[in-house]
Amino acid sequence: MEMLKQRIREEGQVLPGDIIKVDGFLNHQIDVELMDAIGGEFARLFGDSGATRVLTVEASGIAIGLATARALGLPLLFAKKGMAKNIGQNIYSADVYSYTRGATYGVYVSQKYLHAEDRVLIVDDFLANGQACMGLVQLCRNAGAEVAGIGIAIEKKWQRGSELLRREGLPVHSLAVIERFENGEAIFA
Amino acid sequence: MEMLKQRIREEGQVLPGDIIKVDGFLNHQIDVELMDAIGGEFARLFGDSGATRVLTVEASGIAIGLATARALGLPLLFAKKGMAKNIGQNIYSADVYSYTRGATYGVYVSQKYLHAEDRVLIVDDFLANGQACMGLVQLCRNAGAEVAGIGIAIEKKWQRGSELLRREGLPVHSLAVIERFENGEAIFA
Numbered sequence: 001m002e003m004l005k006q007r008i009r010e011e012g013q014v015l016p017g018d019i020i021k022v023d024g025f026l027n028h029q030i031d032v033e034l035m036d037a038i039g040g041e042f043a044r045l046f047g048d049s050g051a052t053r054v055l056t057v058e059a060s061g062i063a064i065g066l067a068t069a070r071a072l073g074l075p076l077l078f079a080k081k082g083m084a085k086n087i088g089q090n091i092y093s094a095d096v097y098s099y100t101r102g103a104t105y106g107v108y109v110s111q112k113y114l115h116a117e118d119r120v121l122i123v124d125d126f127l128a129n130g131q132a133c134m135g136l137v138q139l140c141r142n143a144g145a146e147v148a149g150i151g152i153a154i155e156k157k158w159q160r161g162s163e164l165l166r167r168e169g170l171p172v173h174s175l176a177v178i179e180r181f182e183n184g185e186a187i188f189a
Numbered sequence: 190m191e192m193l194k195q196r197i198r199e200e201g202q203v204l205p206g207d208i209i210k211v212d213g214f215l216n217h218q219i220d221v222e223l224m225d226a227i228g229g230e231f232a233r234l235f236g237d238s239g240a241t242r243v244l245t246v247e248a249s250g251i252a253i254g255l256a257t258a259r260a261l262g263l264p265l266l267f268a269k270k271g272m273a274k275n276i277g278q279n280i281y282s283a284d285v286y287s288y289t290r291g292a293t294y295g296v297y298v299s300q301k302y303l304h305a306e307d308r309v310l311i312v313d314d315f316l317a318n319g320q321a322c323m324g325l326v327q328l329c330r331n332a333g334a335e336v337a338g339i340g341i342a343i344e345k346k347w348q349r350g351s352e353l354l355r356r357e358g359l360p361v362h363s364l365a366v367i368e369r370f371e372n373g374e375a376i377f378a
Contacts, residue, residue, distance in 0.1 A: 023299060023302075024301070024302070028266065028267065028269070028298070028299060028302065029264055029265070029266045029299075029301075029302040030254075030255065030258070030264065030265040030266070030267070031264060032255060032258050032259045032262075032263075032264070032265060035255065036259070058247065058248035059247035059248040059251060059267070059269075062248060062251040062252055062255075063251055063252075063255050063265070065219075066219065066221060066224065066251075066252050066255050066256070067255070069219070069221050070221045070225070073221075074221075075218055075219065075220060075221070076218070076219040076221060076252070077217065077218045077219070078217065078219070078248070080217070080248075109217070110212060110217060110218075112212075112213070112218075113212075113213070113217065113218040
């Protein structure tokens with residue numbers, strides 16, 4: 001998606017540790033027009049997937065999730081992180097190992113809002129090693145729901161998350177696939 | 190706002206401790222049409238406020254923030270909670286005391302995205318005692334920015350957050366003001 005790549009080129013900041021900061025438009029300050037374009041692109045890519053629901057994870061997935069749900073006319077569900085609080089006992093949960101933090105955290109959703117009849121479109125801002133995404137896939141599987149597709153804004157290809165997801169038979173589309181960083185710039189695949 | 194009150198009446202679940210769960214449409218599963226209506230209503234109420242930016246706090250403020258920013262054609266900034274990670278040193282931060290948890294947490298934004306020239310429309314899903322909102326007001330004041338207004342979806346009137354904010358001279362609009370709970374139902378002001 002050229003519009004997103006352009007913003008990454010112009011405003012993305014490459015930091016030590018293979019981090020790219022896009023907090024000027026994607027996950028801190030949010031450019032609504034860009035979100036709408038991302039949502040529209042996911043609606044185009046997954047319009048035929050039969051999705052009944054969009055699923056993401058707090059916090060930085062919510063804006064992309066809302067724009068996508070809007071473009072598809074579907075409800076959004078965002079998984080919460082950490083221990084279940086104030087959400088009742090009836091939850092689906094999964095563990096996610098974070099390589100960045102070297103620790104495991106939980107993601108969970110209420111059983112009220114994810115059902116065996118659902119076909120779920122999972123969206124998120126970043127795909128690195130795929131652990132966070134697999135946590136969301138696991139929530140769907142726990143509910144007996146099918147994953148209709150996975151839509152990612154920015155993929156770090158060398159961390160091989162999309163390989164992991166495709167090996168599971170999951171259709172993945174990333175709008176900007178970064179192959180590597182070179183001289184402080186993102187090189188797209 | 191009748192549409193929101195209606196949803197609270199139909200689907201809100203009153204729990205012990207004066208909690209009302211609205212996770213079927215507002216802060217877990219999200220009804221996009223309702224979000225758009227809330228954003229439109231805030232745009233109507235604050236359209237003349239001269240706002241240059243919408244500010245909210247992760248995670249449950251983001252959907253309302255995005256819908257409001259969209260309706261006003263403004264960028265959204267969402268404050269992060271906890272310790273500053275991965276966002277650099279140049280932040281504005283404020284402490285928020287949570288009566289629910291009996292603990293203090295931090296909120297922060299990057300100095301890059303909040304400026305002295307800004308007029309800020311703060312929005313959030315809930316207003317109780319006003320501490321979280323005052324944290325966002327403090328971020329604006331730290332930046333030298335002016336608060337153009339505060340838009341709240343659901344206010345729990347007896348916890349007096351709106352009194353606190355109005356004493357500070359801040360224009361507050363809440364779309365559904367709950368006066369009390371009676372027989373497990375919300376009674377609106």
